[in-house]
Amino acid sequence: MVPFRILSALLVSILLIVSSSSVCAKPLTPHWKRDIGRYIRIGYPGRPKSSSINVKKRATTCNGSSDLCNRLYSNVTFAGAHNSYAIANGAGGLASNQNVSLAGQLNAGIRLLQSQAHNSTNQTASGAGIDLCHTSCSIFQGGSLEYYLGQVKSWVDANPTEVVTLLIVNSDGSPPSKFAQAFESTGLVSKMYQPSSGTISRNSWPTLGSMVDSGRTVVGFLSTEADFQSVNYLLDEFSNVWETPFGQTQTPFNCSIDRIGQSVTDSSQLMYLSNQFLDQSLFGGSGSSSSGSSGDALTTPDTDALGTTNSVDTTLSTSYTCASEHNNVNPNFILTDYSTTPSYSFMRGVAQLNGVNYTAPSSSEEGGASGGSSGSSASSLPSHVLGAAVVMLAALFII
Numbered sequence: 500m501v502p503f504r505i506l507s508a509l510l511v512s513i514l515l516i517v518s519s520s521s522v523c524a525k526p527l528t529p530h531w532k533r534d535i536g537r538y539i540r541i542g543y544p545g546r547p548k549s550s551s552i553n554v555k556k557r558a559t560t561c562n563g564s565s566d567l568c569n570r571l572y573s574n575v576t577f578a579g580a581h582n583s584y585a586i587a588n589g590a591g592g593l594a595s596n597q598n599v600s601l602a603g604q605l606n607a608g609i610r611l612l613q614s615q616a617h618n619s620t621n622q623t624a625s626g627a628g629i630d631l632c633h634t635s636c637s638i639f640q641g642g643s644l645e646y647y648l649g650q651v652k653s654w655v656d657a658n659p660t661e662v663v664t665l666l667i668v669n670s671d672g673s674p675p676s677k678f679a680q681a682f683e684s685t686g687l688v689s690k691m692y693q694p695s696s697g698t699i700s701r702n703s704w705p706t707l708g709s710m711v712d713s714g715r716t717v718v719g720f721l722s723t724e725a726d727f728q729s730v731n732y733l734l735d736e737f738s739n740v741w742e743t744p745f746g747q748t749q750t751p752f753n754c755s756i757d758r759i760g761q762s763v764t765d766s767s768q769l770m771y772l773s774n775q776f777l778d779q780s781l782f783g784g785s786g787s788s789s790s791g792s793s794g795d796a797l798t799t800p801d802t803d804a805l806g807t808t809n810s811v812d813t814t815l816s817t818s819y820t821c822a823s824e825h826n827n828v829n830p831n832f833i834l835t836d837y838s839t840t841p842s843y844s845f846m847r848g849v850a851q852l853n854g855v856n857y858t859a860p861s862s863s864e865e866g867g868a869s870g871g872s873s874g875s876s877a878s879s880l881p882s883h884v885l886g887a888a889v890v891m892l893a894a895l896f897i898i
């Protein structure tokens with residue numbers, strides 16, 4: 500019996516080849532990488548809902564705690580969901596990274612939502628023409644950007660004391676004005692933080708309290724093509740945030756500076772994102788790149804390792820190692836797969852980094868996958884269906 504993983508790899512390879520013209524048209528990043536759900540965002544776990552009771556003219560409660568109102572945005576560790584839109588039912592298929600709805604992720608404390616934007620191939624779609632897909636829309640179609648931003652808008656409207664960050668990977672190099680259409684039509688533009696400059700040095704970020712007071716509680720980053728003059732709320736990611744290697748296939752996680760803006764001269768003036776999700780090669784074994792990253796190899800989340808990868812221990816030890824290498828500051832963002840699994844351990848770890856206690860959501864707020872499903876068919880494709888498709892496609896190509 501040929502292992503499922505190999506069959507899956509074949510499927511993905513075939514799909515990649517078939518769709519390669521659109522997938523690989525343009526490098527995503529300032530340097531060398533482009534691919535699969537590589538950007539992860541971190542957010543901080545927040546205390547959902549109940550904190551909104553305390554909204555007053557001046558914010559007295561931020562993320563469920565008065566102490567946090569005085570903390571700079573840049574002095575908080577935000578829990579992040581890698582490919583927050585790639586939501587599967589249950590244990591998840593090859594191209595999924597989460598299995599709780601967007602609202603469920605936010606209710607659990609995720610405050611950084613990372614996503615991957617592609618030019619829509621949907622002939623009947625209206626709007627900005629951007630879909631959230633994983634690697635390619637033929638592999639995972641996560642629905643329109645409007646559908647996604649609409650959910651974020653509903654949540655932040657209902658939770659005005661929570662600060663949420665959106666990290667959008669601009670896979671097809673679309674101009675920011677195209678993204679802006681979706682922020683405008685969903686009304687989310689009214690919640691977006693608009694700084695006076697597109698590059699904000701680490702200590703110049705506002706406090707959470709002042710962001711809450713202003714009602715502009717959503718921070719937006721775009722991986723490439725950001726243009727502050729044209730859209731002043733989609734900030735250039737790598738001028739403001741650097742990342743540790745993306746798609747690592749070995750632990751302990753590597754804390755080195757991997758992607759950073761080419762014109763940055765002092766990395767300590769930036770915030771940073773720790774990529775704390777573990778990939779495994781579809782062909783077995785770990786990636787071959789020297790950084791222990793998957794690079795362009797075919798990888799999939801190592802779901803068997805989630806108990807360790809998302810544990811309090813790994814979250815703390817990775818963050819402390821990164822801090823020891825980078826001016827004794829903890830990561831600002833930590834990106835994980837299946838972020839609420841198991842038992843919100845990752846959230847508990849992030850809470851410890853912030854010096855607060857974690858409150859798990861009530862079961863009604865947990866938000867299973869169905870609540871957040873994009874309504875597109877692929878997002879809920881169980882892995883055995885993908886497996887079958889692999890076999891069929893593989894057969895076609897081999898024959």
Ligand SMILES: *[C@@H]1O[C@H](CO)[C@@H](O)[C@H](O)[C@H]1NC(C)=O
Nearest residue numbers: 573574575576828829830831
């Ligand atoms: C916030 O500041 C404290 C005190 O300087 C520091 O220990 C912590 O690492 C900082 N966290 C972040 C994310 O900057």
Ligand SMILES: *[C@@H]1O[C@H](CO)[C@@H](O)[C@H](O)[C@H]1NC(C)=O
Nearest residue numbers: 588589590591598802837840
């Ligand atoms: C999500 O997936 C993980 C990893 O496969 C699994 O342990 C967990 O039970 C799943 N959760 C839900 C709500 O389906």
Ligand SMILES: *[C@@H]1O[C@H](CO)[C@@H](O)[C@H](O)[C@H]1NC(C)=O
Nearest residue numbers: 621623624625640642875876
């Ligand atoms: C294509 O767009 C239409 C109209 O917006 C929408 O109803 C449909 O679900 C979309 N199809 C996919 C696969 O996203």
Ligand SMILES: *[C@@H]1O[C@H](CO)[C@@H](O)[C@H](O)[C@H]1NC(C)=O
Nearest residue numbers: 521524618671672673674677
């Ligand atoms: C995506 O669409 C934008 C215009 O809407 C265009 O500038 C860009 O080249 C497209 N990218 C790809 C890879 O087709």
Ligand SMILES: *[C@@H]1O[C@H](CO)[C@@H](O)[C@H](O)[C@H]1NC(C)=O
Nearest residue numbers: 744753755756757789790791
């Ligand atoms: C850690 O990542 C950096 C940057 O990608 C790389 O140069 C280095 O070799 C990696 N270190 C290890 C031990 O893999």
Ligand SMILES: *[C@@H]1O[C@H](CO)[C@@H](O)[C@H](O)[C@H]1NC(C)=O
Nearest residue numbers: 543544545546850853857858
């Ligand atoms: C916000 O509250 C959540 C839930 O209690 C906690 O996990 C998280 O660490 C808090 N974030 C900050 C910045 O304190």
Ligand SMILES: *[C@@H]1O[C@H](CO)[C@@H](O)[C@H](O)[C@H]1NC(C)=O
Nearest residue numbers: 564566850853854855856857
């Ligand atoms: C966390 O909870 C414990 C036990 O309820 C309490 O003693 C402690 O003061 C709390 N810590 C914070 C930072 O709220």
